[in-house]
Structure formats: structure tokens, C-alpha cells
Amino acid sequence: DAGLDAFVDGLGDRWSYYLDQERYQAVSERRANSYVGVGITVGYEREEGLLVQSVTRGGPADKAGVLPGDIITAGDGRELGSDLIRGEAGAQVALTLLGEDGAVREAVCTRAAVHSPSASGKLLKDGVGYVKLDNFYSGSASSFRQEVDALLEQGASALIVDVRNDPGGYVSQ
Numbered sequence: 320d321a322g323l324d325a326f327v328d329g330l331g332d333r334w335s336y337y338l339d340q341e342r343y344q345a346v347s348e349r350r351a352n353s354y355v356g357v358g359i360t361v362g363y364e365r366e367e368g369l370l371v372q373s374v375t376r377g378g379p380a381d382k383a384g385v386l387p388g389d390i391i392t393a394g395d396g397r398e399l400g401s402d403l404i405r406g407e408a409g410a411q412v413a414l415t416l417l418g419e420d421g422a423v424r425e426a427v428c429t430r431a432a433v434h435s436p437s438a439s440g441k442l443l444k445d446g447v448g449y450v451k452l453d454n455f456y457s458g459s460a461s462s463f464r465q466e467v468d469a470l471l472e473q474g475a476s477a478l479i480v481d482v483r484n485d486p487g488g489y490v491s492q
Contacts, residue, residue, distance in 0.1 A: 350456040350488060352435045356405040357412065357428040359385060360435075367417055368392035378433045383414075383426035390417040406430050434458075440466035448475030455488030 320339045327337040338346060348354040358378020361369040371389045374381045393415040394404060404412065413427045437459035440450040448470030452463055467478065 350454075352437055352454070352456050352458050352462075353432060354405065354435075355408045355430055355432055357383075357385075357414075357430060358433040358435075359404065361391065361404070371416075375433055375435055379428040379431050380414075380426065383428045384424075385414065385416065385426050385428070386418070388419045391415070392417050392423075408432060436462040436465075438463040438466040440470050442470055442473045442475055443479075446474055446476040448473070448478045449481065450478060451481045452485055454485055455490075455492040457489070457492070459488065459492045 320337070324337040324339075327335050357380040358375035359371050359380045360373045360375075362372040367390045369391045371380075371385060371387055371391060373387050374385050391404075391414050394412050396413070396415075404414075406412065408430055411427055411429050413425055416424050416426055418424065435453075437454050437456060438450055438452050440448060443449050448467070450463065450466050450470065452459065470478065
């Protein structure tokens, strides 16, 4: 792995990189917009723990009451790294959460296959639809189409398509 990493690094191409088996698996899961976990996106680590940026609608964390803005301070009573959130489907993880109000609570989540839609939308004032596209990974085109169709059904006559912070993905999407 080290030799292959050095070989690819020696190309001097910022878009070329070597993935060992573990990193390749993680990248493949992320690009499939589907993985086994609890259905949250965590942001940067804080002194207290991991910041929950978003919660997948209908996922295990959503059902357990985890909210965006919560800080995960522990998993199964141990200090947390994001690797404790993912795991085998059907296995439970007890998350200790620090809410935005300062209250500490626990949420027990059963890990499951989670599909993360790439697009989300809402109808704004004056018939303007807003669609946020998070990536161009597997299923993103159909996710985008569903959001646009839903906004048109609600009466949208114009669209704002937000691709800020989109890491890219597959050309076919």
C-alpha cells in the first residue's frame, strides 16, 4: 500500500490518489448514498464530541430523537469517534447527546441500511422552489428529479438550484 501510494503521489496530479482497501470501501459506500449506520451526518469534532449536522428522515437516529445541532459525546459509554456510529446492521448503539439547550440525554439507535437522498427542496415565497443538491453520487439524478417534480406540483414557477459544497461525483448523474 505504501509503495502504491508513493507511486500515485509521484504523479504530481492533485486529482489522483491511492485508496487502500479500507478507504476504497468507505468511498464506495459514500458514493452509493447508502450505508449501514444510524442515519446522521456529523461535522467537525468539538471539544465535547461530534456535532450532528443533519439527520436522515426516517433513519434510526431520526426515530430515536437525534436532532441537528446535538453533540454526540459518547457511544455505548465510550468516548466517541465516528467509527463507533457505523457498524453491523441490527446492532444497537446508545448515543449520549448534548442538546443545544445544554441538556444531556441518551438515544438508542439500531443500525440499519440507510439511503441518503442527494437532494432536498422547499417552496419559498412567490412560487420559487429551492433545491439543494449535496452530491452527484448514485441516485442523485432521480433524487433531484423527485424534488423538482414535488416543487412543481406545489406551484413552483422558478427554481434555485444550490450546488454549493457539492464534492462532485459521477458524470452519469
